[in-house]
Every structure is written in C-alpha cells, then in structure tokens.
Amino acid sequence: MKKNKTETEQTIQNLMEKARQHFTEYGYANVTLEEIAQEANVTRGALYHHFKNKKGLFLAVFEVVQKEIGEHVEAAAAQSNNSWQQLINGCQAYLEGAVVSQNQRILLIDGPAILGWDTFRKMDEKYSMNSLREQLQFMQERELIKPISVEAMTHCLSGAMNEAVLWISDHSDQKDVKEEVMIVLKHMLESFRNR
Amino acid sequence: MKKNKTETEQTIQNLMEKARQHFTEYGYANVTLEEIAQEANVTRGALYHHFKNKKGLFLAVFEVVQKEIGEHVEAAAAQSNNSWQQLINGCQAYLEGAVVSQNQRILLIDGPAILGWDTFRKMDEKYSMNSLREQLQFMQERELIKPISVEAMTHCLSGAMNEAVLWISDHSDQKDVKEEVMIVLKHMLESFRNR
DNA sequence: TATTTTACATACGTGCTGTACGTATGATAA
DNA sequence: TTATCATACGTACAGCACGTATGTAAAATA
Structure with a gap:
C-alpha cells in the first residue's frame, strides 16, 4: 500500500514531532528510536528510511x-x-x-x-x-x-x-x-x- | 598480587589521565572504556572498581x-x-x-x-x-x-x-x-x- | 593464623543502534 | 495492459559497548 506524497510527508512530520517531544523531555541519550517510531505508529525501519540515523x-x-x-x-x-x-x-x-x-x-x-x-x-x-x-x-x-x-x-x-x-x-x-x-x-x- | 596504596592511586591516576586524553580528543560518545582501560594497562573491571560508570x-x-x-x-x-x-x-x-x-x-x-x-x-x-x-x-x-x-x-x-x-x-x-x-x-x- | 577487604580480571547478559533483506504498492514506460 | 522500477515501509539479524555478577589473589586486620 503505497501512500501518496502527502501521507509520506505526514509520516516524516510525525516522526519529527515525536522526536522533538522526546528529545526535549528526556534528552538525546535517553531516547530510543523504538520509542519515537512507536509513537509515530511506524517501525524503526520507516525511520531509517527517512533519516540517515539517530x-x-x-x-x-x-x-x-x-x-x-x-x-x-x-x-x-x-x-x-x-x-x-x-x-x-x-x-x-x-x-x-x-x-x-x-x-x-x-x-x-x-x-x-x-x-x-x-x-x-x-x-x-x-x-x-x-x-x-x-x-x-x-x-x-x-x-x-x-x-x-x-x-x-x-x-x-x-x-x-x-x-x-x-x-x-x-x-x-x-x-x-x-x-x-x-x-x-x-x-x-x-x-x-x-x- | 595486591598493590600498595600508592600503586592503587597510580592506577586511578593513570585511568583518569588516559580518559582525559581520549575525551578531549574524540569526545565522550566516541570513546570506549575498553580503550581507556587498555591504555592504562588494566581491564574494564579495574575501571569499574574505581569509578561507578562511564x-x-x-x-x-x-x-x-x-x-x-x-x-x-x-x-x-x-x-x-x-x-x-x-x-x-x-x-x-x-x-x-x-x-x-x-x-x-x-x-x-x-x-x-x-x-x-x-x-x-x-x-x-x-x-x-x-x-x-x-x-x-x-x-x-x-x-x-x-x-x-x-x-x-x-x-x-x-x-x-x-x-x-x-x-x-x-x-x-x-x-x-x-x-x-x-x-x-x-x-x-x-x-x-x-x- | 583465620578472616575480611581490596584490587583487580573474567565472563556474561542486555539494550540499542545500524544494516541487510523482504514486500507491497503506486508510478512509469513499452 | 502489462512489465519494470522506485518508494515506503516492515522484519530480522549482527555487533558494539555498557554494566554486572562472579572469581581470585594478595594485603590488611583481628
């Protein structure tokens, strides 16, 4: 099920939003990509598709x-x-x-x-x-x-x-x-x- | 082979010196305790004996x-x-x-x-x-x-x-x-x- | 001399990152 | 219309580094 462009951007947007929340609240070192991905309702695979790494x-x-x-x-x-x-x-x-x-x-x-x-x-x-x-x-x-x-x-x-x-x-x-x-x-x- | 007090302090001194070198040169995240311990001629076990953690x-x-x-x-x-x-x-x-x-x-x-x-x-x-x-x-x-x-x-x-x-x-x-x-x-x- | 404490070494478990690979779907061109 | 490719993920695995539990020899202590 391929998403259209807007949905893709939504995924990225979502990931960044959740990431921002977690980074601000707990600090970079205390945040796992798993947490962020979960909150954005995707897996780490998706995250690594859109971003090079943590x-x-x-x-x-x-x-x-x-x-x-x-x-x-x-x-x-x-x-x-x-x-x-x-x-x-x-x-x-x-x-x-x-x-x-x-x-x-x-x-x-x-x-x-x-x-x-x-x-x-x-x-x-x-x-x-x-x-x-x-x-x-x-x-x-x-x-x-x-x-x-x-x-x-x-x-x-x-x-x-x-x-x-x-x-x-x-x-x-x-x-x-x-x-x-x-x-x-x-x-x-x-x-x-x-x- | 138990070292006397001065030698113990020497070990600590050594560890801290090597640690300082590595931290300044590569940054905390890019330094492993293994490296530091090796350069100080001890194992990580010794390090963890003298310091709580990284x-x-x-x-x-x-x-x-x-x-x-x-x-x-x-x-x-x-x-x-x-x-x-x-x-x-x-x-x-x-x-x-x-x-x-x-x-x-x-x-x-x-x-x-x-x-x-x-x-x-x-x-x-x-x-x-x-x-x-x-x-x-x-x-x-x-x-x-x-x-x-x-x-x-x-x-x-x-x-x-x-x-x-x-x-x-x-x-x-x-x-x-x-x-x-x-x-x-x-x-x-x-x-x-x-x- | 018996016992405890110190100063390490060794071995192991675990979490988290990154990567390789698989898969489904939409886009594109023949 | 169909074959091919690219995209957007998911899954599974490997490895590193941390921390911890356990072992051991020597010194301190009683």
Missing part, C-alpha cells in the same frame, strides 16, 4: 527549532524601524524563543555534543548568530556603534544570551529573571554605542 | 579540569591588588585556561550533555562562576560597579566568555582573536562600572 533525525529537529527561533527574532526586530530598538527587540525575542518549551535542551545542551562542534557552529552561524551579526555590522557601518570587532561582539553577546537562557529556564520566576538579564544586556550593548 | 569517570575528569582552570584564574587575579585589574586578569586567565589543550570539549561541549544540566550547573557554580560572582559582589558592595543584579551579570559574562573560548579555539590566530575578545569584555565590564 543523529540525522536529531539534526532535522534541531534545524526546525533554530529556524523557529530565528523567525521569531526577525519578526520582533521588524516591529521597529529604529536600529537600537531592533537590536534590543531581537535580543529579547531570542531569550523568549529559546526558553519556551524547553528548546534549550536541544539547542544548547545536546546540540553541540551530538552534532559535534563544527556542525553545530555552522548551524548556529547560519541561523542564530547571523541576524545579530548583520545588525551589528549594519549599525557599525552607520557609526552607531564603536569600531570594535563585530565578530567578537557577536560571539560574546550570543554567548551571554545562551547562558542567560539556561539560567532563566532554571528559574521559577522567569519573568523577573529575564528582566534582570535584559538590563544587563542593555548595559552591554550600551558599551558598544558610539557617543 | 559518567562517573567523566565527572572525575571534568572536576579536575575545572579545578585546574579555577586555580589558574585565582592565581592570575591575585597578581594585582586593584579590584578592576583582578577582574580583568581573571577573565583573561579563564580564556587562556579553557582554550589550552582542548579543555573546552570536556568543559563546554560534552559537560552539559553528559552530566545533565543540573549537575553541570552545580559544578560550574561551584568552581567556575563562583570566583567571578564573588568578585562582582565584592566590587558592588564598595560601589565600584552599578547596582545591577550580580547573578545576571555573572551569568552573562560567564556565557560570553564560554562562547568566546569556543570561538577562539576554532581559530588559528588565537592570540589576535583573544585580544579582540578582551576588548569586548572590557567594554562590557566598563558598562557595569559606577562613574
């Missing part, structure tokens, strides 16, 4: 999560036409996006270890860091920020936010903590400002 | 690495008696310590994923973040830095440095890149300064 499945899920957050950030930035406000909006949106639904586990904990540093780095550069870097670059060209290495600023800010995400998601009063982080981030950004 | 061995190695860097940071800070200089020295020492001999793989990549977030966090708080937090706290009490959440500053700075470490260690011209990072860090720190 890592491949994780990679697919990882990309989706990163894309989601990336879009969330872009949307938040687009709500203002002031460069500084865009930057700040983007940072805040990133914090929110990464914290919700335990995304941090896939993004920041398992991601680097499972994908390997180089693969992870490429992904992170492509989706997550890129918009930040471009924004900083853009602002530096207009002399809104000091002539400091954009790369260095990007990495330091990105790192600060990632650690902040992990810290925030570990707290019950996430809202308060997030505000504290935003204050710190604003200070940091301010230190780059040309005055 | 994770336990990793944890032991992880602690050693963190302790090493922590001491390196403290020593660097102690070279000045000016609070600001101590802070900057500490940051620089941390960058250097984490970059050398691929420590980042154990510390920042595998650490969180293998130990689990909560365990990792406790370790990191205990060894790595603590001196930074205490320094910031100390300086804030003397009104050298603004009344911003010390916790938030600590996490953001720590995150910035960790990401910076990974970025630096990915570059051939580590010295130049490290200097760029230090410039950024100094700006960030400056933004916390009370003026």
